[in-house]
Amino acid sequence: MAQKPSIPKGTRDFGHEEMARRNYIFDTIRSVFRLYGFNQIETPAMENLSTLMGKYGEEGDKLLFKILNSGDWLRGADRTMIDSGDYVHLTPKVSEKGLRYDLTVPFARFVVQHRDELTMPFKRFQIQPVWRADRPQKGRYREFYQCDADVVGSDSLINEIELLQIIDEVFARLGIRITIKLNNRKVLAGIAEMIGAPDKLTDITVAIDKIDKIGLDKVKEELTERGLTDDAIARLEPVLAIGGDTKTRLNALKEILAGNETGLLGVAELQTVINGAENLGMRAEVELDSSLARGLNYYTGTIIEVKARDVEIGSITGGGRYDNLTGVFGMPGLSGVGISFGADRIYDVLNQLDLYPAEATSSTEVMFANFGDQEASAAMAMMKTMREGGIACEIYPDVAKMKKQMTYANAKSIPYVALVGEEEMKQGKLTLKSMANGEQTLVTPQEAIRMVAGH
């Protein structure tokens, strides 16, 4: 036999059990998005490289999968570049398209391209794969799904509150207990101003983002390395030390930021969002975390991060408010807020906690055994009735030994086997055998529907 074929490293096949579980996650998220008036869109897998390049930093440009131009792709290639091995500058000569790297840039492109058709505020969600030429490793793939919801064209904090409700509802439906961590970029900016280092905002946020991982001392070391004065670091310490419940934290921040307009605005926004959500009743724990920065310069207001409470794993959902999604495509000043569910990690959490409901992973409910042509014909008529009653059934297509047929039913975890032999045919009935306890019952197809549906 020839060598087994394989798939590119970092990519995955999904068999039917994984698919059923993934569909359960996506279906749950999708139904909640819909309840909140979000509409689904899809964009093409390929985007023009002019759309993608320069949006993810230099490193991101390298990680884009690029499509070789069709036909004579070598024609436009510059000989001097070839001779000097300058593949970086040669790439745009032989490739015009790339695979999408995330859903955010294609969404921004979509909004600008279709702005005349869109009604603002525009609430969309999108569940599609993205591709990154990252070095594959455990939990990191070159093809994976993102699952984003955004509202653009409105700066009302109602949007933030509703996104928190969505997060709360999705994880309640999935049965995952979560903590929602909140912060606000304006608070971080206020702090940077307060300690006299407004130009060091990025350094400060990157450093304090690590406080959970590396601890206070290392963060202080890093801040020194990043050029903060001892004085500035000393003035930052009370912020890093903030603790207690949300109300205490908000009050502490208000005190620390007294007189700083930006910072206080951030605190007020946090207060509105947290109160708004709590008043509607949250099952999730909502926590103000002033060290939350999500390492990004992208967010301008609310910052959201979700952690599972019963599993050690990174954030399973994140998001925030941004001011300039579409500026890079020539449409400035469009404010928006969005969240992104981490499907792969949610999948892992559900697996670890064993939280998949039986319906989510089952497929065929009844397998009819095949005893021969006549019996099979009778069985197929009964299956028609049962399928009309919503029961997923199948018949073993070949007349094989009983043992082989039962092995098949077992391997597919089919809960019931139906036997239709001579006696059953006479009576227009089937013998329904439960694979769980071996019990056999002689029933009509209608009775079988009720038995299986009640299972």
Added chain:
Amino acid sequence: MAQKPSIPKGTRDFGHEEMARRNYIFDTIRSVFRLYGFNQIETPAMENLSTLMGKYGEEGDKLLFKILNSGDWLRGADRTMIDSGDYVHLTPKVSEKGLRYDLTVPFARFVVQHRDELTMPFKRFQIQPVWRADRPQKGRYREFYQCDADVVGSDSLINEIELLQIIDEVFARLGIRITIKLNNRKVLAGIAEMIGAPDKLTDITVAIDKIDKIGLDKVKEELTERGLTDDAIARLEPVLAIGGDTKTRLNALKEILAGNETGLLGVAELQTVINGAENLGMRAEVELDSSLARGLNYYTGTIIEVKARDVEIGSITGGGRYDNLTGVFGMPGLSGVGISFGADRIYDVLNQLDLYPAEATSSTEVMFANFGDQEASAAMAMMKTMREGGIACEIYPDVAKMKKQMTYANAKSIPYVALVGEEEMKQGKLTLKSMANGEQTLVTPQEAIRMVAGH
């Protein structure tokens, strides 16, 4: 403003209405597949070029989208090939991966790669996009979805019968009246033997496949060009002239093929499949069409093609039995049968016949107007109740002029607007306004759920 960004030619964005319609089609097909015990799988968008190349003919190889190797892709490139402009042989040096071209080859690769984990017979379905660097034109895209179901590892004709039932059920649910055309490759082979031209099977099938389009005379001309003798053509004519109902056609074929083993086996298979399906009750018209060849050398038994009866359009579903899906990957002798729903054409048919049910295209059911912070808070509490009752609602997030808010509701075709002002807040009620007839009713959120759900 900068130039509007765009997407690669031949690709599409799907806005929320198109998405809702496409989801309706895919959800319908998916639920029927499930009732018949088919399990969903997904494979990666990228496959190794060694998996894809040589599977679709020389033309197909050209139409594959190829991914440029990451990093210094120029490193492995052969200077001599570069200098001679030999991009064809250079391509494999700079590209190892390509985008999938159909779902069949990745499925075959999947079966071989996972053969030790799979239980045969293996019934899978797969709904994913494929990519072809075809010249874009009306109705032909460079990215489009395929929607395939196959059973491999069983040569029982029960599989064919069930696939016909699936086709019948899917189109009944969609409300599309169809004709299912059937033929059998063995019948075609028998005919080629009968007329003394067994080596001309491909020429004969290609030619008679065109009989509907170009007529008998042109087909005869083409057969002559393809090297068939006048005698052979004369003996073929009775086959081309077969008419009447299915029973008459089967009998005619039996007579013509008397003494030809292959051909008679094909007729018997057709008879079993057609009788089996008809006995179970088909709403579709089932028709034996001995000119049906689907231009492919791929099928070895049953050939299936579905036409819409009320719209002029090509086939909207097709499929058949094959013997050697996985041989090319070193696993010979695996028989299978499959069908493929043409989602883009089904979409067009449903649009032309205006067959989308209201639920399939609606999104938000109630928009709450926003009169200010306090009113919005009260509204959000009511929305929480209504969402728990399964009603999709949203609040206009900003405190804007009433006209602007109503324009938004209209643009999104939202059927109800809810007004919560001072009076409503006092009573814990909302004024529900029907956008269809302007009627306003003061109701509790619970009453509103019933009114909207009953809509």
